Amino acid sequence: MKNRLRVLRAERKWSQADLAAALGVSRQTVNALEIEKYDPSLPLAYRIARLFGQPVEQIFVDEAVPEAKDPTILAG
Amino acid sequence: MSMQDTNALNARRYGLELVACLALYAVLLIGSLAILDRNLVAWMPGRAILGLSPMIAGFGVLNLMMRRYRAQDELQKKIMAEGIMFGFGATAILTFSYGFLQRTAGFPDVSYFYVWPVLAGSWGIGNALAFRRYR
Numbered sequence: 291m292k293n294r295l296r297v298l299r300a301e302r303k304w305s306q307a308d309l310a311a312a313l314g315v316s317r318q319t320v321n322a323l324e325i326e327k328y329d330p331s332l333p334l335a336y337r338i339a340r341l342f343g344q345p346v347e348q349i350f351v352d353e354a355v356p357e358a359k360d361p362t363i364l365a366g
Numbered sequence: 367m368s369m370q371d372t373n374a375l376n377a378r379r380y381g382l383e384l385v386a387c388l389a390l391y392a393v394l395l396i397g398s399l400a401i402l403d404r405n406l407v408a409w410m411p412g413r414a415i416l417g418l419s420p421m422i423a424g425f426g427v428l429n430l431m432m433r434r435y436r437a438q439d440e441l442q443k444k445i446m447a448e449g450i451m452f453g454f455g456a457t458a459i460l461t462f463s464y465g466f467l468q469r470t471a472g473f474p475d476v477s478y479f480y481v482w483p484v485l486a487g488s489w490g491i492g493n494a495l496a497f498r499r500y501r
Contacts, residue, residue, distance in 0.1 A: 314439070315439040315440070315441070316442055318442070318500070319439050319440070319441040319442065321501065322500040322501065327499070327501070328441050328500050330440070331440050334440060
């Protein structure tokens, strides 16, 4: 799954260690998320969203369902 | 204190506790062997209890391993689980293979002590493989 974690972190001039500390995970986990080798659990995704003050779907992009980027489509 | 500091502290504390467990293991092992080798205890249940005494430290290590696992974050847990799964399967294959070789090709009996090094070694390889997948 694609995500904008690295961009969001760079905008705030945080190191991976800073972000890891803020999220309560290891730096290795932040790195795996940024290089998109690992998709976070729902609770961690929401922690990330809260931290950056953005909705989950604006940080993580489900490539399988491009329309899902617009949540109103799912609401039918 | 940041989470990073907490992790560092935890790692250090776990390290210290592990050293303490291993030191206890060494003391119990050397002490029990000294008593048993001198035949100071003839009563068989007593000898069995003395012989098992180093495993008190083993329970300490088991407790430590479980606490360490629970303190990991979600990706670290996943990596550990993949490593253990690999070690579990590889140990099954290796111990069964040796069992068949004993039956069919006359390979000598070996001590149960070899099970742990086989498991620990294959767990280590599994951990390294799983670690590589996420970097």
